[in-house]
Amino acid sequence: MQEHEVQMQVNGKVVSGKVESRTHLGDFLRQSAGLTGTHLGCEHGVCGACTVIVDGDAVRSCLMLAVQADNCEVTTIEGIAEADGTLHPLQEAFRNNHALQCGFCTAGMITSLHAFLSENPNRSETEIREAISGNICRCTGYQGIVSAAMEAAEKLAKR
Amino acid sequence: MGVRQIGARVQRVEDENLIRGDGKYVDDIQLPGMAYAAFLRSSMAHAKIKIADISAAQALPGVYAVLTYDTLPSSLVSKTQLETYPAPIIKQSVCPDLLASEEVAHVGQAIAMVIASSRHIAEDACELIQVDYTALRVAVDVVEAAKPEGPLAHSHLKDNIAASIETKFGDVETAFSECDDTLKLSFKQHRGGCHAMECRGVLGDWQQQLGELTLYSSTQCPYLVRRMVSRQLDCPENSIRVIAPDVGGGFGPKAGYYPEEALIAIATKELRRPVKWTEDRREHFTATNQQRDQIWELEVGFKKTGEITAIKGHVTHDSGAFLNYGLLLSATTLMPLPGPYKIKNLHVTLNTVYTNTVSTSPVRGAGRPNAAYAMDRVIDAVARHLSIDPADMRHINLVKNEDFPYQPGSKHRNGSMMTYDSGDYTGMLAMVKEMADYDNFRQEQKQARANGKYLGIGLACFIEDTGMGPYEGVNVRVDVTGNVIASTGAASQGQGHATVIAQVIAEQLDIEISKIRVESGDTGKFPHGIGAIGSRTGVNVGLSANDASGQVKKKALKLASILLDKHEDALELSDGAVRVRSDSNQFITLADLALQLSPAVAGKLPDGFDSAGLEAVSYLSSDYMPHSSGANIAKVEVDIVTGGIKILDYYVVHDCGRILNPMIVDGQIIGGVVHGIGNAMFEQMVYDDAGNPMTTNYGDYLLPLASEMPEIHVAHIETPSPANPMGLKGAGEGGTIPAIGAMINAIEDALTPFDAYIAHYPVTPEYIVELVDSEKIAAE
Helix, strand or coil: CCEEEEEEEECCEEEEEEEECCCEHHHHHHHHCCCCCCCCCCCCCCCCCCEEEECCEEEECCCCEHHHHCCCEEECHHHCCCCCCCCCHHHHHHHHCCCCCCCCCHHHHHHHHHHHHHHCCCCCHHHHHHHCCCCCCCCCCCHHHHHHHHHHHHHHHHC | CCCCCCCCCCCCCCHHHHHHCCCCEHHHCCCCCCEEEEEEECCCCCEEEEEEECHHHHHCCCEEEEECHHHCCCCCCCCECCCCCCCCCCCCCCCCECCCCCEECCCCCEEEEEEECCHHHHHHHHHHCEEEEEECCCCCCHHHHHCCCCCCCCCCCCCCEEEEEEEEECCHHHHHHHCCEEEEEEEEEEEEECCCCCCCEEEEEEECCCCEEEEEECCCCHHHHHHHHHHHHCCCHHHEEEECCECCCCCCHHHCCCHHHHHHHHHHHHHCCCEEEECCHHHHHHHCCEEEEEEEEEEEEECCCCCEEEEEEEEEEEEECCCCCCCHHHHHHHCCCCCCECCCEEEEEEEEEECCCCCECCCCCCCHHHHHHHHHHHHHHHHHHHCCCHHHHHHHHECCHHHCCECCCCECCCCCECCECCCCHHHHHHHHHHHCCHHHHHHHHHHHHHCCCEEEEEEEEEEEECCCCCCCCEEEEECCCCCEEEEECCCCCCCCHHHHHHHHHHHHHCCCHHHEEEECCECCCCCCCCCCCCCCHHHHHHHHHHHHHHHHHHHHHHHHHHHHCCCHHHEEEECCEEEECCEEEEEEEHHHHHHHCCHHHHCCCCCCCCCCCEEEEECCCCCCCCEEEEEEEEEEEECCCCCCEEEEEEEEEEECECCCCHHHHHHHHHHHHHHHHHHHHCCCCCECCCCCECCCCCCCCCCCCCCCCCCEEEEECCCCCCCCCCCECCCCCCCHHHHHHHHHHHHHHHCHHHCCCCCECCCCHHHHHHHHHHHHHHHC
8 A cells, every 4th residue: 555754743843654545643643653642432533532633623633644634733642741741731630620530531631622722711611511522431420521621721711 | 647548539649641641551552573453253143154265365465364263273272262150050151252163143243363464454354354144033132032932143042041040039929919009110221331432452462482471451350361361272370461551441341351362362372473452443332242131021019108018020131142241240130129128029030131232241330220220110100100209209118227237138149148238228318309409399390390391300229239359459568668569459440449549558557649559450460359340449459458558567566666676555657667656766667677578688587577578468358248329319301392301410429338539439420320321311232123233333322421411419428338347338330320210210200291101211302202292192
């Protein structure tokens, strides 16, 4: 199968590689870039676990081909904290509010909320619940996640 | 120091890695030279098969091997999956061939395994394998399959009945002859699959030079996997190390032993290179155990006062194609009857029936949610018949505080009498009514109805047998740096066990949680383990961690007493050192004590010390099973035009005895309730008449989403269990067990003006409209 050269900026670093046309962005990030924090939950584009941020938008990395992300700027869960390791308010809030149990959906939840709150941190609970309605969590019942998002939103609004 | 840890909302030690994306799940592990496996799975529900040609698959560049039944190594003890839980009561046990030989019994059954240089190539090669299918009659509907003339799920069987079991106590016939009235109820229960966000995954790494197999599996029961793979491959248990690293949710079906675990072990040995298989979501719907259908038919005898005196009936349980998890699901369906209600005469039988659908095994709560649902539907049906308020009806029938310890008459699987150790069932009912403002809601409901709005309120009360033994051991060791390593046979899939173990040890040894490292889910780190099933881990590891660290403390005090030349009574353990009470400048650190017990330095152990190291192990468990309990209320609004259900609020009062970490317990309860709501409203595994699965992605199979879930209000009472020294009871499944009943009772309550009876769940909008319409038409 024909391979293509791709190059993208991932968490501030240039990542390049050869991929088949059919390689989706999630596989590329996990296998070629070694960023296994992005998890593949369904590969049907429904569960949201594999969400990453591409040029500012939350994107399901199982529905985007690696070749489509050529020359894009990608942020994964590994790039959410600051360079010195300081946790992002969302990450802090997830821990404070017991917003994760098994941790498998967590990366997608945080990246989805990151994109959503970056647009505008002044959000109601209903809006937050809507914003993560494309991210499935089987463990928490969502309550801790919503509380975490509210707490982080408040902090981000003050920034 | 001296900070209370047990009972505190301690943040989880697991979270740091997970929120940074630094977790390590099976699919995250890359080993040098690793190959990838994919499975060709049956596209038919029941057929004779013949593998016509594998040569094209073998010839595809990048393919290392194609394995079928015929090419599985002859060294195996059996090419058929060994029984996990054999029992004499099983009449006909059928387990799948590791790879199907002549007959397939469900869509998704593995026929061939391809190992290749990439997952893509392995999947491409699967499509090149030619299989000839000759269709056989298909058993899909469990009621049809249970009939003597029903289609056979396996052509070699005489009928589809795997086993018949019963629970029986009291004098049912006399009780029926003496009751004032009787009612008959029938209903279908449907619970879906586990749907952990991480699918299953297995990575095998055979090291020929060492003669060792390391098997990474996203399992709830690594020791079970080790035992079964060892037996299947006929190799010593000590040559196999099973590691369950971070596991992305379990919820029951990851507790079993699956053909893929044996097959990956075989593949890595044959190819002498690491082989990884990661289940995809469609495979999860067609190859991972589910829970699915039960058909219940009950007859209830009762007094005019509302007192229920007798229940009899029959359950038809859909086993799916195989019985690879024994009768645990069937047994846990009957055993909890009659729940928290004091019903003295009961006889319910159950048939476990094969069908050509995915095999079943426990999903969160196992059969307990089904049993709880049956009881809460009975209570509501009788309440309605007698025009008694459902809350009063529950109060009349609940076991009262003076009844503890209470023996309902049912028996555990080991034959011992079930005993409810402690609780306050009527107290919790009163408390949850208060939280939900029950009496006012009835007024609100009346007014709403007058305005064409249909509000409903539903109750459910339950018990849960938890903390099952025989053990889940913990070893506590202080190393020469003063850090503590706790190793345990327990495995976790997100429950926060490491945090709880660390809390208990931190309190006993008065050290910081950050100094404790917990190792779990690795058979190479601890010799024995059972697994995370049946709300048992917190209880067992809590007791063992407490006992083992208590022993370490004693050992530290004893040694310090010798070294400091002080009586033990004059010493105390605080902040990582044994100190002289009267002079805190006189102390010896735990690190130094550990060094003294390290023979390489000390040369000889001090007198009176017969074991090396500052460490101890414990396998302490409860004397008998502690019973958690609870009372739930759901409030809903039903739109009779669209059939939409809005959950307004959900209230839980839960009793899991002494709470180790309330934050973690609340997380378990809330997540569990939402799982139950999913069963009540959304989750439906659909098969067509030919046994084709129609719901194999999350567009078709619906799971609860954040946008539909209500605020869940949780309160606790703590009645310590007398069955163990810490008063612990389990909490992993108590959210799910009552939730389906509370939800369905609430929806039915909203539809009271239509006299609707909900006969099956999940209750879809279509079903609501159907219920409302048929009753309306009947009224006209």
